Amino acid sequence: MDLHAMDRYIKSLIKEAGHKIRNSFLSDISIESKSDANDLVTNIDKEIEQFFISRINRDFPGHRIFGEEGFGDRIEDQNGVIWLLDPIDGTMNFVHQKRNFAISLGIYEDGVGKLGYIYDVVNDDLYHGVQGGGAYYNDERLRPLGITTIEESILAMNATWAVPNRHFDHNGTLKLIQDVRGIRSYGSAALELAYLASGRIDAYISMRLSPWDIAGGMVIAREVGAIATNFRGEPGNLLEQDTFLVANPSIHSRILKDYIRQK
Secondary structure (H helix, E strand, O other): OHHHHHHHHHHHHHHHHHHHHHHHOOOOOOOOEEEOOOEEEHHHHHHHHHHHHHHHHHHOOOOOOEEOOOOOOOOOOOOOEEEEEEEEEEHHHHHHHHOEEEEEEEEEEEEEEEEEEEEEEOEEEEEEEEEEOEEOOOEEEEOOOOOOOOOHEEEEEEEHOOOOOEEHHHHHHHHHHHHEEEEEEOHHHHHHHHHHOOOOOOOEEEEEOOOOHOOOOOOOOHOOOEEOOOOOEEOOOOOOOEEEEEOOOOOOHHHHHOOEEEE
């Protein structure tokens, strides 16, 4: 796979999709709920995913697509080249705020992340990573993450993970909130991974994320030295929903050891 040629193609494709999304602000948006009332999908999510799929099928007929809205392929293994796509990550923000959402895309070959992209559509900010070739913010290379401590860190996490639940002991999460310098929640896993890679936050925790939420961001984050695992310390799951922690390497193991307690 020619990563440089793919990179040029994908950047052009993403910018075109972003233009379509910005134009949608001028039209009526149809909103539906998926698994629950807060799990939203719009006609724009669906149209953008179909736009990507039509182009990928035309120009890369041997590749498979794993998309959030279900228009791609049924993916049960990691063989070959797979595009993992979330056409609008942060749909609730898209609907309510018209900002703080992103296109998230990861290109994997036999389970290995080759290219990753997070496009902040409204701000026209593109984060991308190339396996072994670094991570970039608007084509400026991002520096490797520096050493930090829990006490000096800013953590991104949804507030719901700090309340009683059946999955893990929230007391550990509350202790983490007390120990870190600050907590943020942006409502888009893709943007939170981009902010981690660019040093704006130091860790991101989620109890439940799907492969297309993290695929692009993992490629970018790993190129600056971040560590991405589930709560068991295993690599991020690219086939099904799972827990997720990505963090500066100097605090990742301490978060897992001292604060994450699964039931």
